[in-house]
Amino acid sequence: MKRTVKTIMIVICCVMAFFMPANADNNKPIKVTELPVKAQTVLSQHFNNQKVTFASIESGIIDKNYDVVLQNGTKLEFDKKGNVTEIDCKHGAVPEKLIPQAINTYLQENYSGQTVRKIEFNKNEYELELSNGIDITFNKHFQVIDID
Template sequence: MKNFRKITGALVLLFLLAGGLIFAQDKAINANQLPKTAKVFLSTHFKGIAIGSAIEDREIYGVDEYQVYLANGTKVEFDSKGNWKEVDGKHQKLPSGFIPASIRNYAAKNFPNTYIVKIEKERWSYKAELSNGLDLEFDRNGNFKKIDD
């Protein structure tokens, strides 16, 4: 009886995982299908840089995120509402307008001759990668926490 329960539990788990993989999928979309917030972000901070491709990441419950690849190689990830989550310049200097001033100022003051090439906004923190390879962590208010290894 115990083996039957284990096998049944394993099969149920397998079906749930398989169902999640079937329904979770990436779909190429037209840039016009991005949420308005994402379109405004791109036109404001990456004006004149064409969108190479846009991908909608769907989960069972709906859209999880959007990934946008710009013609200059930059990758921008947005949440389901179009708010930026991560901007990766692929070793290119990022425009600074959307980066919190405290993070920009800390990086400029403490690491002159470098620039931010990637920034990630998490629920309670920010992570910024500098052109020299250092990863800096900040709290959600933009106060420096530590250098990440």
């Protein structure tokens, strides 16, 4: 019995190891109109003066996400529902309306004059990179948990 279970586990691991690389990093160029509606709304409301030079969908084993590159070099990532997960502004600032108000208030009080160049959103944290090179991490309750 133990031998059979071990054999089945080894077969499952081999099958998973075979299929994971085949499905991982599966980027496919798409049109802007193929992005989720939420993503299109973010682009039109906050980056309307920038042309989209590249959009793609990345299908993984479990999830998919969308990558967008704008004419000025700004890169955005969206989840499968069109929620922003990352904004990286190479030559500008992340629009203030896309930064949670509690974080904006903290930045105005402690880093006046600095702009946010990059922001990453996930379930539990917000990671920001300021124009002066400082990285700040906030928890989901908008409390600072790390500064680099």
